[in-house]
Amino acid sequence: MHRVERDAVRRLFPGNKSPQLIEIRENATHLLIDCIKGNFSEPHHIRRFVVEWLDLDRDINPFYRLLQQDPDLSDLAHQFRGFRMVGIPDLFEALVWCILGQQINLSFAYTLKRRLVERFGTCISFAQHNYFLFPEPSVLHHVSVEDLRTMQLTEKKAQYIKTISDLFYHQQLSKEKLKGLGSEEKMLEELIAIRGIGEWTANYVLMKSLRAMNRVPYGDSGINGALFRLKQIPKKNNRSEVDKVFDQFEGWKTYLTFYLWRSNSKVL
DNA sequence: CCCCAGGGCCATA
DNA sequence: TATGGCCATGGG
Secondary structure (H helix, E strand, O other): OEEEOOOEEEEEEOOOOOOEEEEEEEOOOOEEEEEEEOOOOOHHHHHHHHHHHOOOOOOOHHHHHHHOOOOOOHHHHHHOOOOOOOOOOOHHHHHHHHHHHOOOOHHHHHHHHHHHHHHHOOEEEEOOEEEEOOOOHHHHOOOOHHHHHHOOOOHHHHHHHHHHHHHHHOOOOOHHHHHHOOOHHHHHHHHHOOOOOOHHHHHHHHHHOOOOOOOOOOOOHHHHHHHHHOOOOOOOOOHHHHHHHHHHHOOOHHHHHHHHHHHHOOOO
């Protein structure tokens, strides 16, 4: 869904009329956005989309100052300097991605997502590569649970995705509707009421799609592992041990989450 | 062969 | 409210 070139990243921008392939690269002082396929008809929308996607309009130095208060965490600020949350602006995509990834290893989760995207997503080709948009709810709405099963989704995952596709299709769920609820607690409640969406998924989605800055994905194995490795919690922990760490990062809990996940990554 | 993975649901007590 | 089984498959 996006491709990292030597000094640029490319992906599709959904657009109001038709998708456009955009390229983002940097010079000495700025990020430059080009439209390399499709008509560059909505520059302001594209700019806003990129800012939202890569969380660019945020000063993350306060977060680094908090990290540096703990000798066991301060390395994160140097190791991953400049790393920003990569969002999932499309709420439907974020939810489906969570369900795909529940309780299976990440590489298999990516395989499942790839199958879904390559089969049902809109594709644009450029320079030997295919670029996809995540499938629309209206498309998945017409796909049967049995069909999803053939792509190695479990019965439950297939059902959950079906349910969520239907909700979006009938406009009973949307990003705008969630935003309209006002508080994050209300949004959390609304999401958790949907089958297949638990506390972890609801928090993840608030972070990745609605850019909530103070969420904690409780129970996450990656977070627990990282906090143990960095001497923040004992091996056998509970929620309050995790809270004790995150409470030191008021306003930046989401960023702590993403930096901890990043610190688990084997590459680099 | 075993255990676990960026969970969530359900039955049981 | 808490605990344990279950899902299904790949990777270590």
